[in-house]
Amino acid sequence: MKTRVLAGVAIAAAASIALSGCVQSANASNDADEPAGSTSLTVFISGDTNVQDLWDKSLIPAFEKMHPKISVHTSIDLHGEHDAQTQANLATAVKANKTVAYDLVDAGFVTTAGKAGLMAKIDDSAIPNLAHVPAATKQQGGDRAIPYRASSVLLAYDTKKVTDPPKTLDDLMAWIKANPGQFAYNSPSSGGSGGAFVMTVLAKYLSEHEQTTMQTTYDKSLESKWDKGFAALKDLGPSTYQKGVYPNGNDQVLQMLGSGQIQMAPVWSDQFITAQKAGTIGKDVAFTQISDPSFTGSASYLGIPKTEPKAKKQAAEELADFVLSSKGQQLVAQAVSGYPVIPLSSLPSSVAEQFSKADPTKLRLGFQSEFAADMNAAWDAKVPQ
Structure with missing residues (x-):
């Protein structure tokens, strides 16, 4: 049976990342060069460049303005080409009680890694704005995944x-x-x-x-x-x-x-x-x-690696909490047209109107x-x- 498929122009982008440095000893802190009292975070992204732009051009500048002692950078595995290897390296690190070279993960595998015990547990006390996310959305990801946008x-x-x-x-x-x-x-x-x-x-x-x-x-x-x-x-x-x-x-x-x-x-x-x-x-x-x-x-989720040091974990939780704030959700909606995961009533009318005909709480x-x-x-x- 011959398939009739409308032909299109495919534009492929090749990219690779060095994963060998993703696991590091718990003794070799990646805070070594930071000024006293400051914290540096890395957001690891498995996805497309539009998601990296969301972080680099919208979320991070706004967060750093509010938290001048926390600097944030991104690292990307374009299109998630190395997801299997990334998860394997993360599992190896957690088993050996070692840290990894990133502090917050924005990837499709977060829920899977969370349910495998590779991500830290999250709750409303550490991430207060998580309380505003519908229970059903949180349940879909489990107790180690932070929903932050949906489609x-x-x-x-x-x-x-x-x-x-x-x-x-x-x-x-x-x-x-x-x-x-x-x-x-x-x-x-x-x-x-x-x-x-x-x-x-x-x-x-x-x-x-x-x-x-x-x-x-x-x-x-x-x-x-x-x-x-x-x-x-x-x-x-x-x-x-x-x-x-x-x-x-x-x-x-x-x-x-x-x-x-x-x-x-x-x-x-x-x-x-x-x-x-x-x-x-x-x-x-x-x-x-x-x-x-x-x-x-479905929702997209963030995760914090289970072996994250306490100070960095707290900073990563602050970053996640900002993303779930009214300001953070506005930026997500503006940059990538992602559904807010907090009630539309807590957002400006211009944003709420954008999603008024689709209910992001029922996915x-x-x-x-x-x-x-x-x-x-x-x-x-x-x-x-």
């Missing part, structure tokens, strides 16, 4: 052509069939917005227990429960863009929306809002969230990574014509 997949639509957008998944699927060629989603292996659409259709045919299992553990035998969902996706194919052409990646979907090639699509909240700010998506395109079930979303988790990888492969084999 979800939303349904974007052209308001000039769609006056009554779908409110549920059933409504959406009916709309797609009634408006052939006007809806698109990217192949799930090429981006999370398309992946969220596929997961949501599959979830429609799963029990609540089966959904929870697929979000938290791995039992390949449950994948037979996907058959009805994949059949529905295959049946939907002829009604999607050009009778079953699937864009290559989240960005291509946004480009198609922006150019008017389609009227509706699932999109990442942060990418959509950023695109509207940049003018690549017109103000006539709006977004909403569907229900029964909703599209998926439906996607499938666990092994299920997600299997889902992508199964979609490739079963859905495209």
